[in-house]
Amino acid sequence: MSSTYLPPELGESVHEVFYPDVQTTVNLFAIHLRSVGTDWDYPAHEHPKYELNYVTEGVQYMTINGTLYVQHAGELLLIPPGSVHSSQSRNGQGFTYFCMHFDIDDQLFLSLLARIKQVLFSADSPVTRQIEPVLHKLMSSAHDQSASAMVQRMQLQSAVFELFGHLWETVSQEAAQTFNDGYERIELAHMIRTRLQGLMSQQFKQGHEPDSHYGIDDIAAELGISPSHCNRVFKQVFGQSPRAVLSQMVLHEAKVLLGNPQLSVQNIAVMLGYKDIAHFSRQFKRWSGMSPSRYRQEQPALE
Template sequence: MADAAAAPGGGAVLSETMFADVKTTLNLFGIHRREVRGDWSYPPHQHPQYEINFLLAGSQIMTVGGRELVQSPGDLLLIRPGELHSSRSGDGLPFDYFCLHFDLDDRLFLPLLGRLDQTLFRAESELARKASPVLRKMLEPGQGGGPSSVAARMRLQAAAFELFAMLWDAITAESLLLPRASYAKEELAQEIASRLQGAASLNFRHARGPGAGGASAAKGGEGEEDEAEGDGPGGLRRIAAELGISASHCGRVFREVYGQSPRAYWSSLVLHESKQLLADSRHSIQMISSVLGYRDIAHFSRQFKRWTGLSPSAYRRLHLHSSDSGGTD
């Protein structure tokens, strides 16, 4: 993982803008386009990922959580994890649809996505109109190696991120309809999360710097997630002071919006960084535990196993085996 190069001295830099680090794992599952007869149906089922179902032609009735939703061409349906759903023709005639399931390692995007009141976006809605060309781009045949090639998978991921940006815009637009007090909480929680991300990024960058011998990156991640905040992970008291609120109010608002404590969110940032480091076999597990601020490798191993159910070495072996076999996107 490369860090930004230090700006040269001597006044050579006229202006500079630093952008946030991007560390996101995206998994796309069961991507398919299916044209079916009018008597075809899919029985009730559920899965642990989000599903996007986009109707290309015909009429489809999707029953979600006991509620019948009739899709017309161009309609986009978002199905939440764990929701029981089934599908059949809406008029007894053939229909054609595109479907994908996704899991995104983003602890802010998914909780807010789950709070969207609207899940069926009609073809004339702003989201469906913008998403339609992106979804149709996913349907284009692969080039230079077919739909399973690396290039094809990269194009799918690029299109998926473009689609998620549109969903984020939809979440933001819906938040604007909330009462002012509720919207203010959303804004405050997002600012707290942004500052926690910035503190984590700074800690990890300093910890990887020359001569670093273990930083405070993991501070606050070693206790239970619902433990009293104290000084808090990522300098939560400092963040609260900068925002002019108490640390307890800071934690209360964050939990209300994201459904988890700032400590739990900080732990997820540390976990994500540890996965990134373990994915690179050049880094020893001893070095990783030091970079993340753990007092010894045994402590890091216990914490990582509590988070994932795997030891760091087992996770590394699994990741390297998956990479060698071409992955399962």
């Protein structure tokens, strides 16, 4: 049973630093390394996940949304969700490629990926150069016969998160050109989000009610910007206002606490800073579409 972070009583801490929360879920699908022959012709299809496709030998002819991409060895394709694509070998030559499909619930990461309109990355592009070593690590792990299935699974997950870290750095630089202020605007939005997480923790510790103690003005002052600029930059990058994201953080904490049967809904409302259970129940239902009690009852079915 999961449980949330319980902060110390006020006055106990001499010094503390809040690090960004890690609540990311990554789903990986159909990871494979495949060599194909001269008559390879995979029909047009689509899927709701990102596809990362890397050619190690030969040439792949990939048609994506009606556009033909000629992908040589060492080049990378990043295919967005919902893109209709097909693959072929031509000129009497086969090829070898590594492919993985992924979905990640990090909204900042997805917002950056969505801004990248480039699909094919050359072998000497910053994106390809940065993640190529991790791709080779992923491919080599498949040939490690000495490792157990669990060890291979953990190694795979470790390599994938390393890949996402490198991809984050390079894609951030690529996406910077879509903003007038460049990469600094993306970083500013990320700093605002980190402070929102700290604000959520402070509300949880001090018993402030989320709606009555928003704190965006304080965040803007700390960063030396106006509240309107703070809201505008954050929404440009995340597609949501800081208030909406803060509400999502409160909802997440509420769901985690509701997963603990030893806590009553009344206690959870108090822990989250609500003055009464009725207000908490109204807010929870507005955010999730059901009451806290019903969510708790249906939680096993939802998982």
